[in-house]
Amino acid sequence: MKRFLLPVLVLLSASCGRTSLNERPEKPGDGGFPTIYYTNPVIRNNCADPDVFDDRERTGYFYAYSTQNGNYYIPVYRSTDLVNWTFVCDAFNGDKPDWLGDGSRTWAPNVRYIDGRYVMYFAQGLVGDSSFSGTGVAWSDSPAGPFLWRNLDDNGRLITTGMTGMHNMIDPVYAEDRQTGKPYLFVGGFGEQGLWAIELKPGGLGFVGDCTVEANRTKFARGMEGTYVHYHEGYYYVFGSVGSCCSGRESTYHLIVARSRNLLGPYVLKDGTLLTEYTTWSPDANTILRNPEAEPGMYPYFAGVGHNASIITDDDGQDWMCYHAYWRDNNYNGRCMCLDPIIWQNGWPTFRTGHPSQTRTAGPKFRTRTH
Numbered sequence: 597m598k599r600f601l602l603p604v605l606v607l608l609s610a611s612c613g614r615t616s617l618n619e620r621p622e623k624p625g626d627g628g629f630p631t632i633y634y635t636n637p638v639i640r641n642n643c644a645d646p647d648v649f650d651d652r653e654r655t656g657y658f659y660a661y662s663t664q665n666g667n668y669y670i671p672v673y674r675s676t677d678l679v680n681w682t683f684v685c686d687a688f689n690g691d692k693p694d695w696l697g698d699g700s701r702t703w704a705p706n707v708r709y710i711d712g713r714y715v716m717y718f719a720q721g722l723v724g725d726s727s728f729s730g731t732g733v734a735w736s737d738s739p740a741g742p743f744l745w746r747n748l749d750d751n752g753r754l755i756t757t758g759m760t761g762m763h764n765m766i767d768p769v770y771a772e773d774r775q776t777g778k779p780y781l782f783v784g785g786f787g788e789q790g791l792w793a794i795e796l797k798p799g800g801l802g803f804v805g806d807c808t809v810e811a812n813r814t815k816f817a818r819g820m821e822g823t824y825v826h827y828h829e830g831y832y833y834v835f836g837s838v839g840s841c842c843s844g845r846e847s848t849y850h851l852i853v854a855r856s857r858n859l860l861g862p863y864v865l866k867d868g869t870l871l872t873e874y875t876t877w878s879p880d881a882n883t884i885l886r887n888p889e890a891e892p893g894m895y896p897y898f899a900g901v902g903h904n905a906s907i908i909t910d911d912d913g914q915d916w917m918c919y920h921a922y923w924r925d926n927n928y929n930g931r932c933m934c935l936d937p938i939i940w941q942n943g944w945p946t947f948r949t950g951h952p953s954q955t956r957t958a959g960p961k962f963r964t965r966t967h
Contacts, residue, residue: 629912629961634679634935636898636952637923641665641683642930645704645767645822648678648905648918651739654709658908659739660918660933661687661716663703670705670718672740678908678916678935679959687716689742693732695753696720700728704767704822704903707739710779710800716743717754717781719766730756731768731783733801748801755783755794755807762789764821767903770800771825771832773859780859782834785821790872791836792816793860816861817871820852822903826945831855833945834863837902838876844928847900851885851919852878853945866944884944885919885936888951897924898952900931907938907945910960915940921952935959 639646644663651657660673660681670687692702705718714736721729732752734743745752755765764785771793772779779800784791792813795804805812817823820836827833833855839848854863854871863871867881885904890896904919915938920931934952938945 629963632677632679632959632961633956634959635956636934636936636954637921637932638679638918638935639673639681639933640923640926641671641932643671643673643933644920644931645903646905646918646920646933647704647706648908649707649709649739650906650908651709652676655739657739659684659707660905661705661707662920662933663705664701665930669702670716670741670743674740677960677962678910678918681933684740687736687741687743688734688745691742691746693718693720693734693745693752695732695751696722696728696730696756706769708770708800710770711798713737714739714743715770715800717768717770719768721766727757727763729763729785730754730758730765731781735801754781754803760808762792763787764789767821767823769823769825770796771859774827775859782816782823782825784817784823786819786876788818790815790818791820791823814860815872816863817854817874819875820871824904824906825859826907828940828945829943831857831943832859832863834871835904836871837904838874838878839902841900841902843900844922845895845899845924847922848887849900849902850878850883850887851902851904852882853884854882855944884946884950885952886950888954895924895928897954898922898934899928901934901952903931905933908960911963912961914960915945916960919952 642665647661649659657674668686669692672684672687673681675681703719707716716734734745736743764787766785768783779796780793820838822837824835835853841849854865856863865882887896898921901921908916922928
């Protein structure tokens with residue numbers, strides 16, 4: 597999640613461990629695709645709670661956004677291949693939304709292209725105090741920003757604990773109902789009050805109804821955070837992270853998934869448990885990505901594996917997912933961004949080993965490369 601910052605990783609232009617990825621294409625691959633290899637992590641800066649947005653249709657790039665890192669309120673990176681990333685800027689250009697007051701942080705951004713502009717949803721809160729938390733919105737004509745919020749109603753504030761009485765109004769993600777075309781914001785984190793889906797107005801800059809009224813919200817889960825919604829072959833899949841997010845090498849974060857025929861649920865885990873009844877203790881059957889095994893007396897190479905970004909499909913039809921993890925090679929200082937392929941088995945997404953890849957791995961295949 598996003599409960600603290602690590603000052604040692606403030607300089608985003610420096611890598612957290614190495615000075616160069618050096619993972620350029622090496623030779624033509626099968627089907628006319630270049631072959632590109634990567635070794636996790638693919639972003640070696642502190643890149644917690646990453647969101648990856650495919651903007652190839654307009655700008656030719658993928659963009660990655662992450663939780664605040666020092667004075668960069670929403671760091672922005674770009675890539676043409678999901679492997680080689682370049683830091684671009686702060687999405688807010690130093691002008692952080694301030695509706696929770698001094699000391700608040702921004703985290704867990706989610707960017708979508710809606711009605712001709714780029715819309716960013718983001719969480720804001722006080723570290724360690726879930727009673728001061730909320731979700732806001734901003735927009736831009738460019739995927740790199742600057743994202744504007746001062747010209748929106750209530751300075752872009754959408755929902756907060758103060759408005760609803762519900763803690764952890766964080767980790768927003770945009771999703772559309774394929775049957776009705778209606779847009780929704782999925783929002784919420786750990787706590788008994790649960791996570792909610794709230795209908796958005798066309799354009800995505802506000803809610804249709806009063807979000808403080810429970811009748812205008814649909815509970816879809818509890819006991820998790822870092823929601824992401826994905827549609828695949830007739831099902832909506834909700835991904836979420838459970839466990840301890842932010843304890844360095846001691847972190848137990850791991851990724852779960854549930855599915856439903858309807859966007860608003862009910863969502864059911866693989867073992868048949870309703871996501872609204874779920875707690876932070878995950879049965880093995882429902883965990884799809886976790887820390888790798890470690891030798892006795894040792895810590896795992898990656899720890900705190902979770903808070904995934906959007907699924908991206910490469911030009912060969914393979915699905916890929918980015919997520920964050922602490923990394924032994926930078927002494928578990930900050931959550932770097934990793935990448936691995938999604939495998940679909942019997943209608944459920946999974947990873948090849950259930951752990952982050954740790955060796956040199958063949959990466960995504962894209963026909964068009966501009967660098």
